[in-house]
Amino acid sequence: MKIVNLILVLCIGGFLIYGTLDMPRWGDPDSPASKHVSPRYIQKTVEETATPNMVTSILADYRGYDTLGETTVIFTAGMACILLLRNSIRKNRND
Template sequence: MKIVNLILVLCIGGFLIYGTLDMPGWGDPDSPASKHVSPRYIQKTIEETATPNMVTSILADYRGYDTMGETTVIFTAGMACILLLHGSIRKNRND
């Protein structure tokens, strides 16, 4: 069974390595990932948000709704942990 799993994992890795052959190289300034929206963020950050740190200005200003969704995820996870652990303690005491 372990051999089957190992062959499966190696197949997936082989396909992914085949996929990297067409990718732009590491550190290529003309790669598609750094051509589309991020030049506007880099150029306008001091004019529109007055923050020198671009990561902060994108995190809290341009993509603020994204960060709000992230806080919702953390709240849900904390709530789930409290309900799971505390609920079972109370049930054990009643038994």
């Protein structure tokens, strides 16, 4: 079973490496990722959001909705832990 799993994992890894062969070079300033959408964030951040830190401006403004989702994930996880564990905590206290 371990051998089967190992082969499976190696296949998955090999396929992922096969995918990287065509990728833009690492650290290439002309790669599509650096050319298509992101220049606007870099050039216009101060003008449009008045924030010199680009990560902040994207996180809280351009893609602020993702951050809403992110906080919801935290809330979900917190509620999930309460849902799962709360009852048993109370029971333990009574013991």
